[in-house]
Amino acid sequence: MNDALSALRAIGLDVSGITPGGRRLVVDGGAVEFVLARPSDIATYVERGAADLGIVGKDVLLESEARVVELVDLGFGACRFVVAAPRGAMQRSLDEYRHLGTLEVATKYPNVAERHFRARDIAVEIVKVAGSAEVAPLVGLADWIVDLVATGSTLRANGLAVVEEIASSTARLVANPASFQLRRQEIGPVVERLAAWAAPR
Amino acid sequence: MEGPHTYMNQQNPVGPPRGFRDILPTEARELGVIEQTLAEVFADSGFTPLHPPLLEFGAVDSAKPRRIQFLDSDGNLVALRPDLTTSVARLVAGRYRDMNGVLRLSYIAPVFREEPPMSGVAREVLQAGVELIGGDGALADAEILALLAESLERCGLSVRESTVQVGSIRLASGLFGILADAARGEILRALREGDIAGALSRAREAGMPADHLERAARALAGGDGVEAEADLCRVIDLARERWPGKDKRWGVPNLGLVPALPYYTGVVFEAIHADVGVVASGGRYDLLIGAFGEPRPAIGFAIDVLQLHRALFAGAWQPRSQRPLLLLRASPDERATMRCAATIRGGGMAVALGDVVERAGRSVIHAEVVDERFVKLDDGPVAEAATLGRDFVP
Numbered sequence: 001m002n003d004a005l006s007a008l009r010a011i012g013l014d015v016s017g018i019t020p021g022g023r024r025l026v027v028d029g030g031a032v033e034f035v036l037a038r039p040s041d042i043a044t045y046v047e048r049g050a051a052d053l054g055i056v057g058k059d060v061l062l063e064s065e066a067r068v069v070e071l072v073d074l075g076f077g078a079c080r081f082v083v084a085a086p087r088g089a090m091q092r093s094l095d096e097y098r099h100l101g102t103l104e105v106a107t108k109y110p111n112v113a114e115r116h117f118r119a120r121d122i123a124v125e126i127v128k129v130a131g132s133a134e135v136a137p138l139v140g141l142a143d144w145i146v147d148l149v150a151t152g153s154t155l156r157a158n159g160l161a162v163v164e165e166i167a168s169s170t171a172r173l174v175a176n177p178a179s180f181q182l183r184r185q186e187i188g189p190v191v192e193r194l195a196a197w198a199a200p201r
Numbered sequence: 202m203e204g205p206h207t208y209m210n211q212q213n214p215v216g217p218p219r220g221f222r223d224i225l226p227t228e229a230r231e232l233g234v235i236e237q238t239l240a241e242v243f244a245d246s247g248f249t250p251l252h253p254p255l256l257e258f259g260a261v262d263s264a265k266p267r268r269i270q271f272l273d274s275d276g277n278l279v280a281l282r283p284d285l286t287t288s289v290a291r292l293v294a295g296r297y298r299d300m301n302g303v304l305r306l307s308y309i310a311p312v313f314r315e316e317p318p319m320s321g322v323a324r325e326v327l328q329a330g331v332e333l334i335g336g337d338g339a340l341a342d343a344e345i346l347a348l349l350a351e352s353l354e355r356c357g358l359s360v361r362e363s364t365v366q367v368g369s370i371r372l373a374s375g376l377f378g379i380l381a382d383a384a385r386g387e388i389l390r391a392l393r394e395g396d397i398a399g400a401l402s403r404a405r406e407a408g409m410p411a412d413h414l415e416r417a418a419r420a421l422a423g424g425d426g427v428e429a430e431a432d433l434c435r436v437i438d439l440a441r442e443r444w445p446g447k448d449k450r451w452g453v454p455n456l457g458l459v460p461a462l463p464y465y466t467g468v469v470f471e472a473i474h475a476d477v478g479v480v481a482s483g484g485r486y487d488l489l490i491g492a493f494g495e496p497r498p499a500i501g502f503a504i505d506v507l508q509l510h511r512a513l514f515a516g517a518w519q520p521r522s523q524r525p526l527l528l529l530r531a532s533p534d535e536r537a538t539m540r541c542a543a544t545i546r547g548g549g550m551a552v553a554l555g556d557v558v559e560r561a562g563r564s565v566i567h568a569e570v571v572d573e574r575f576v577k578l579d580d581g582p583v584a585e586a587a588t589l590g591r592d593f594v595p
Contacts, residue, residue, distance in 0.1 A: 048321070049478060065317075067461070069395040071422075073402060172398060178478040181366050181455065181471075184423065191422065 003076035004055045004171065011193035032190075040064060043174070052179035052187060058169035059148050063109045069180050072173040072195045079150045081112055081166040086137045087159050093143050097122075103143045106136030113146035116166045134158040220316055220324030226561035232327070232510055234520040235356050236309050239329045239504065242352045246344070248307035248331045253288035255281060269313045269324065281313035286464070286486065286501060289332045294494030301497075303335035309506070323507070330483070330503030334490070337498040339432070342468045342485065343439035349481055349502045350451055351443060353472060356509060357518050358480070360451045360472075367437055367470045368458030370484070372430050376417040376456065380407050392459040397421050421457040430454070436468055464489040470502070474512040480505060525564040525593055527552045532570040540573045541586050549590030566593065 001020050008015050017027040018034055027034040035051050043066035046054040054068070057077050061070065083105075085093055097103050106127045107113045117124045124144075129136060133145040134154055144163065149155055155162065173194050180187060217223065224232065240250065259270035259280035270280035282288050285308050297304060309329040316322040329352075333345055346367065350360045358364075373392065377385045384407035391400040401418055409417075437452040452470075460469055460482060469484030483502025490497045527545060529552055531538040542552045557565075567579040577583050584592065 067395060069457075070398045073398045176478075177395060178473045178475075181423075181453075181458075181473050182475050188422075 003074075007055075007074060007076070007194060007197055010197050011190070013190075031186075043068065046174050046176050049176045049179060052176055052183055053190065054174045055171055056174055058167075058172050059109075059112075061172065061174070062167060062169070063111050065111065066174075067177065068174040069177050070172045070174050071180075071191050072198055074171040074173055074194065074198045077171040078168070079148050080168045081109065081116075081146065082149055082155075083116070083144055083146055083163040083166065084134070084149075084155050084160040085144045085163050087161045089137075090163070096143065104141075105144045105146055106133045106142035107146040108133055109146055109148070112166065116146065134160055218324075219318060220322065222323070222325075226559050228510070230523070230561045230563075231520045232506060235506055235510060235513070236329065238356050239309065239352055239506075240307075242348070242355050243307040243329075243331055246305070246331075246348055248305040250307050250309070251289070251292075252308065252310065253282065253285060253292055257282050257288055257291070267314050269315050283314050284312050284462070285310060285328055285330060285503065286332060287489065289334075289501075290486075290490045290499070291493045293332075293334055293497070293499075294490050294492075297334075298494060301335070303333070305331070305333055307331045327506040328503040329506050330501055332499060332501035334497055334499040336500060339436050339439060341498075341500055342436045343442075345483065345500050345502060346436065346440040346452065346468075346470055347443035349470065349472060349483065349504075350440070352504060353481065353509070357513055358474070358509065358516070364474065365452045365470055365472050366455045366458050367433060367452050367468065368455050369430070369433050369468050370459065370465045371467050372433060373421070373456045373459055376413075376420055377404055377409065379413060380404065380409060389459070392421075392457075393461050393463065395461075397457065423453075423455040423457045430456070433468070460484065468500070472504075474508075474515070476515040477508050477511045480508045480512050523563050524551055525566050526557075526560070527566050527568055527576075527589065527593075528556055529554055529576065530567070530569040531555070532572070534570075534572070537573045538570045541570045541576065544574065544586040545576070545589050548587045550593060 005015050005018060005020070013032060014030045015034070017024070017029060018036065025036045027036070035045060037045055039056055039060045040063070042051070042054045042056040043060050043064045045051040046056075046068045047066040055074065057079070059079060059081060061068070062081070093103060102123045102125055104127055105113055105117070105124045106129050108129060108131065110126045110128045113124075113126050127136070127142050129141075133147045135158060136142040136145055137160065138158060145160070146166065147155070148169070149162075152162065173191065175187060175191070243250070256279045259268060259278035261278065268280040268283045270278055273279050289306055289308070293304060307330065309327070311325050311327050313325055316324050331345070331348065333341055336344070346365070350365060353360050353364075370389075374385060374389055377388050380388070384403065388400045388403050391403060400421070401414065404414060404417065433454045437454060440452055458469055458471055460471070464486045465484040466487045467485030470482065471479055472481040474480050481502055481504040483500070485498070485500040487498045488496055490499055527550055529538070529542055529545070531554060538554065542554060545552045568576040569579070571577050571583060574586055575583050576586055576589070
């Protein structure tokens, strides 16, 4: 959020009306109107044309498969989708996979997890959780997890190690496909300035 | 006796499955007007309607199927057709195997697509489209592009400059021509998913030089100041000759237009409306028929009729008004009532005996039977049944 605000400020948009954590969610910014929303809702807003442009993580786009146009990689908000397993339990997991033919994987990102394991031809049962997947192996809910990590410290604190990286993610400038074509006059300069802002990073 | 509550349970739900909806008479009447107009426009360019079947054979995908498919009682995996172009391609490769000439085929029919729950997207889409099979070159491309513009115009949608975007898969792929085939394939896949940023960063990774990269980025972003490829402009200029001399510029070159459907090979286009989004899309698909038999050049488009209807409505559109309906109250002489109604219909006026609650926006006139030859209009004089049709011209 703060990175997004400084990017918008850097290209000369008036973001003074936006207070992170504030109650006003639709904010007048002069030539543009800002809408503040949860990341996964931003993809929906833009996909359905409620907003013309959005700033949202690639992680959200991968999970939601929203039909939007990804215009600029803004570079901030870096994180990775990883498969993680209890440290030292790799051999046990693989034995179990051979024995039982399937592994249980807890995740907040079932679409990303399912696509990944299908592509690797590994049979898994996905267990969807709403938060804190990293405790799942500790409490015996699942063998592995698929989670989004920035530094990996949460994984380490829970005795987990990265088995494999699935994808890396950064914030993206996205547009509604129809708006991008029809409102090019208005959208174009914003896209160009954000691209120029992101380029040297 | 079953009470009304039984309609609320799972066995007897009152509404259709998610993503499907009832189209009630008012909307159905309006859609009928649009469909009739489109059928006329298609016929005026020599396209002849056909009806592919609702079911085609399904396919086992590694990805999540976008088809609604199931096993029939023979044990075959069958799918509700997800689009008509593929059905027409299959049909042409089989039934027109030995006829090498040009085919002009059109359809107005629903297609079905699986969509994730709670995404607010319809699973049934009504499409009206044409396929020109055997037509090749800029002239065929321009004819189909002009026909799309004309179809929208004749339905009442004003086609402004940015409404029709024209791209080219061949030219978009050509922007990355110096890269190896494998990298170019990945880049095209990213573009089909709308991931322009990802496509460009993949090109950078694959070693594309900075000046090429810069040119590709500008071409994909489109907009003013981008010099469009001559081939593309030629098609657009030719298509605009449909309304010669008119200042109206309605096609915009845009290489960033790479539709999600994988079968396009050449020119592609999309009609976009500010309020409802994509109204129609199409393009050249020279290899699709080859998947079912001998390859043949082909180009076509499909209009999403429900989206077009919404776009027309956003512009305060009114369907052509219909003849009013005469609601005729019977006289005690039932034989005279029947004869009177027949006489009125014979004179060109629509008649219903009694009343009707769902009028679907149609205007009605009330009258009572006097005898075989005369009716008493509720807000007027006694009138002759045979000449009523002349008095109420719409």
